[in-house]
Amino acid sequence: MAGTGPGARFYRQIKRHPALIPMIGFIGLGMGSAALYLLRLALLSPDVWVLASREQPLTVPLPLCSWDRKNNPEPWNRLSPNDQYKFLAVSTDYKKLKKDRPDF
Amino acid sequence: MAYPFQLGLQDATSPIMEELLHFHDHTLMIVFLISSLVLYIISLMLTTKLTHTSTMDAQEVETVWTILPAIILILIALPSLRILYMMDEINNPSLTVKTMGHQWYWSYEYTDYEDLNFDSYMIPTQELKPGELRLLEVDNRVVLPMEMTIRMLISSEDVLHSWAVPSLGLKTDAIPGRLNQTTLMATRPGLYYGQCSEICGSNHSFMPIVLEMVPLSYFETWSALMV
Numbered sequence: 400m401a402g403t404g405p406g407a408r409f410y411r412q413i414k415r416h417p418a419l420i421p422m423i424g425f426i427g428l429g430m431g432s433a434a435l436y437l438l439r440l441a442l443l444s445p446d447v448w449v450l451a452s453r454e455q456p457l458t459v460p461l462p463l464c465s466w467d468r469k470n471n472p473e474p475w476n477r478l479s480p481n482d483q484y485k486f487l488a489v490s491t492d493y494k495k496l497k498k499d500r501p502d503f
Numbered sequence: 504m505a506y507p508f509q510l511g512l513q514d515a516t517s518p519i520m521e522e523l524l525h526f527h528d529h530t531l532m533i534v535f536l537i538s539s540l541v542l543y544i545i546s547l548m549l550t551t552k553l554t555h556t557s558t559m560d561a562q563e564v565e566t567v568w569t570i571l572p573a574i575i576l577i578l579i580a581l582p583s584l585r586i587l588y589m590m591d592e593i594n595n596p597s598l599t600v601k602t603m604g605h606q607w608y609w610s611y612e613y614t615d616y617e618d619l620n621f622d623s624y625m626i627p628t629q630e631l632k633p634g635e636l637r638l639l640e641v642d643n644r645v646v647l648p649m650e651m652t653i654r655m656l657i658s659s660e661d662v663l664h665s666w667a668v669p670s671l672g673l674k675t676d677a678i679p680g681r682l683n684q685t686t687l688m689a690t691r692p693g694l695y696y697g698q699c700s701e702i703c704g705s706n707h708s709f710m711p712i713v714l715e716m717v718p719l720s721y722f723e724t725w726s727a728l729m730v
């Protein structure tokens with residue numbers, strides 16, 4: 400029948416109880432932020448290895464997180480002193496940090 | 504240090520602890536406001552003669568009491584995350600001190616410039632001098648220079664312990680086989696007390712920590728004497 404799909408039922412429910420809209424909004428915000436942060440950890444975290452076998456063409460610039468142990472070993476060695484490691488920098492000015500360790 | 508009948512946090516001795524105190528005040532005010540509102544509403548509901556027995560629909564009030572708590576939670580979360588990230592910032596410590604937890608005392612190693620090692624046992628109650636604090640004084644205090652950022656490396660030689668100094672906002676677990684790091688920065692001289700904060704056996708309550716923050720010249724004299 401016409402109005403019994405899940406989208407139609409959802410729409411009718413919302414029209415009867417509009418107070419659900421802010422609820423869905425905030426829960427969506429929370430779950431979305433959590434998912435995005437997990438994605439950031441998976442793709443940009445320089446101290447994890449995840450998978451160990453996929454081939455990757457060497458012409459692609461290597462990302463900071465390593466999903467490929469063979470072609471991108473030890474991604475943490477490629478962090479420069481100016482890379483922002485943390486999500487939020489309250490009073491550290493990363494542009495001003497100097498490298499005072501010897502190179503490998 | 505704590506005093507009898509104390510209700511709040513100890514006075515702050517480090518910038519992070521000051522931030523934590525303000526955050527605590529902010530959050531506690533929100534908690535008091537909400538609790539007193541709820542208590543008031545409960546008292547109203549229990550003392551009314553009005554009744555309503557049919558099903559109610561209350562979309563407007565439901566919208567308000569969804570959005571308002573969400574806003575309040577965001578107002579608590581943002582300062583909290585800011586302080587959390589602030590605690591982890593890079594700050595170039597000038598000195599590194601290692602502390603190892605044992606059953607039931609702390610040992611300290613200052614190995615940057617010389618080889619200084621000592622143990623820090625609690626002074627038993629029978630041997631306290633007048634004016635000293637029961638269960639808080641130690642024989643060898645941890646003397647450190649004030650107004651300088653110090654790296655503390657904390658570990659344990661046997662079981663779990665935790666190295667805590669409340670007035671500096673520090674508490675870091677001492678885990679055998681693991682090295683934990685925290686940074687210490689005291690803005691004023693004085694004696695700062697803390698106690699072991701992870702259950703570690705029969706004398707867990709009897710292994711305190713005393714930091715003696717002094718000007719740099721006094722620290723240099725002391726460390727030359729102690730070696």
